[in-house]
Amino acid sequence: MGRTLIHGAVVVPVLDDSYHKEGYLIIEGTRIAEVGAGTYAGSTDGFDTVIDAKGKLAMPGLINTHGHASMTLLRGYADDLPLQQWLEERCWPIEAKMTDEDIYWGAQLAILEMLKGGTTTFTDMFYFMDRVAQAVEESGIRAVLSRGMVGFDPENGQKLKEQAVQFVQDWHGKADGRVNVMFGPHAEYTCPKHYLVQAAQVATEYKRPIQIHLSETVKEVQDCIERYGKTPVALFEEVGLFNNPTIVAHAVHVTDEDIAILKKYDVRIAHNPDSNLKLGSGVAPALKFLEAGLTVGLGTDGAASNNNLDMFEELRMAAMLHKGVNIDPVAINAFTAVQMATNNGAKALFLEDTLGTLQAGALADIILLDIEQPHFYPKRHNMIAHLAYSSNSHDVTDVFVNGKQLVKDRQVLTMDEKRVYAEIESICERLYAE
Ligand SMILES: CSC[C@H]1O[C@@H](n2cnc3c(O)ncnc32)[C@H](O)[C@@H]1O
Numbered sequence: 531m532g533r534t535l536i537h538g539a540v541v542v543p544v545l546d547d548s549y550h551k552e553g554y555l556i557i558e559g560t561r562i563a564e565v566g567a568g569t570y571a572g573s574t575d576g577f578d579t580v581i582d583a584k585g586k587l588a589m590p591g592l593i594n595t596h597g598h599a600s601m602t603l604l605r606g607y608a609d610d611l612p613l614q615q616w617l618e619e620r621c622w623p624i625e626a627k628m629t630d631e632d633i634y635w636g637a638q639l640a641i642l643e644m645l646k647g648g649t650t651t652f653t654d655m656f657y658f659m660d661r662v663a664q665a666v667e668e669s670g671i672r673a674v675l676s677r678g679m680v681g682f683d684p685e686n687g688q689k690l691k692e693q694a695v696q697f698v699q700d701w702h703g704k705a706d707g708r709v710n711v712m713f714g715p716h717a718e719y720t721c722p723k724h725y726l727v728q729a730a731q732v733a734t735e736y737k738r739p740i741q742i743h744l745s746e747t748v749k750e751v752q753d754c755i756e757r758y759g760k761t762p763v764a765l766f767e768e769v770g771l772f773n774n775p776t777i778v779a780h781a782v783h784v785t786d787e788d789i790a791i792l793k794k795y796d797v798r799i800a801h802n803p804d805s806n807l808k809l810g811s812g813v814a815p816a817l818k819f820l821e822a823g824l825t826v827g828l829g830t831d832g833a834a835s836n837n838n839l840d841m842f843e844e845l846r847m848a849a850m851l852h853k854g855v856n857i858d859p860v861a862i863n864a865f866t867a868v869q870m871a872t873n874n875g876a877k878a879l880f881l882e883d884t885l886g887t888l889q890a891g892a893l894a895d896i897i898l899l900d901i902e903q904p905h906f907y908p909k910r911h912n913m914i915a916h917l918a919y920s921s922n923s924h925d926v927t928d929v930f931v932n933g934k935q936l937v938k939d940r941q942v943l944t945m946d947e948k949r950v951y952a953e954i955e956s957i958c959e960r961l962y963a964e
């Protein structure tokens with residue numbers, strides 16, 4: 531079991547809004563063995579690796595609670611469109627051409643971007659999920675993966691359900707526990723009622739949570755009310771989806787009654803502020819969710835609706851946006867926003883309750899930021915405020931997942947960055963050939 535000492539850093543455990551101006555961390559195997567304040571006074575004998583992190587800030591890795599990794603292949607191809615047109619005219623025709631190999635390389639590009647930006651856990655719902663899982667296994671990142679399920683066509687819907695079950699059986703807990711698996715029925719408008727019932731049933735049978743898009747646009751809610759006489763939230767309750775642990779992405783257009791239902795079932799929310807803004811979908815009532823006691827994590831969504839996978843941007847956006855829309859400068863304060871990007875993200879994904887924090891016993895998913903830069907001065911005030919309001923993904927220098935160093939001095943050790951770029955360019959020549 532490897533032992534690593536990281537000392538001399540500002541340490542932000544994200545247990546409460548305090549932090550150590552100087553502290554140290556000891557990693558043993560896949561977990562954090564000790565977090566201490568002050569200068570490390572013990573012997574450095576017996577450590578395999580000793581990292582002098584003076585001038586750095588250590589915090590939990592960021593947790594991206596919603597996305598579609600391989601949509602990196604569509605970045606910049608589908609901009610300035612509303613959701614339905616974006617999906618139907620741009621995304622779906624290209625996705626239909628994607629091979630499993632394309633999806634593997636698209637996921638590699640996403641993982642490269644996320645690791646470099648300090649994300650240590652990401653969530654995915656897409657096709658050929660075995661190949662995404664392979665990219666997760668090889669890169670060393672942690673992920674929550676779902677084979678996306680759509681049920682327009684009964685025969686195809688059945689096939690996708692079988693693939694989703696197979697994926698759960700093949701991959702849950704694999705890659706040293708870094709791969710977690712959920713069922714992923716796509717949304718109300720792609721899954722007829724009977725198909726949602728089936729998705730709820732398999733999730734119960736295989737004891738895995740559900741992730742699903744919910745009430746993202748006004749159109750989605752209006753169409754659902756026309757179809758079923760109720761909102762998507764009320765429909766999901768009716769079909770038994772929420773009898774399973776569930777995380778919903780977006781929840782932009784929800785009523786107070788909807789929020790009460792979400793609270794009744796302790797449904798978790800993946801809040802995707804950038805994607806919702808870019809697609810012109812609206813602004814989710816994240817403050818109301820928090821006031822109702824709901825667990826809210828942050829997500830980037832895919833790179834075709836964001837257009838990056840930068841969780842520091844989501845963190846900052848969450849901290850800023852809700853002050854503006856609520857005309858309230860104390861709405862979603864800095865610490866709340868940092869929690870949403872770390873331990874509340876973990877909770878939103880039904881992961882271990884210590885993930886997303888720095889404490890003894892927690893999984894060792896840790897990032898270091900270079901704070902010897904202008905935007906971190908002065909340091910005397912509040913480093914948590916600096917994280918929420920002035921840091922960015924380029925500050926990240928080192929990343930550890932499951933106790934293993936994956937990024938060192940901004941270089942991803944487990945991936946061939948140049949090869950990823952070459953593969954992406956070649957795949958896109960084919961995907962976008964006239
Ligand atoms: C069935 S695989 C996942 C499916 O989701 C699509 N998608 C990507 N972003 C969004 C979004 O914001 N709302 C709804 N659906 C989205 C993606 O194109 C895949 O087809």
Ligand SMILES: [Zn+2]
Nearest residue numbers: 597779831832
């Ligand atoms: Zn999505």
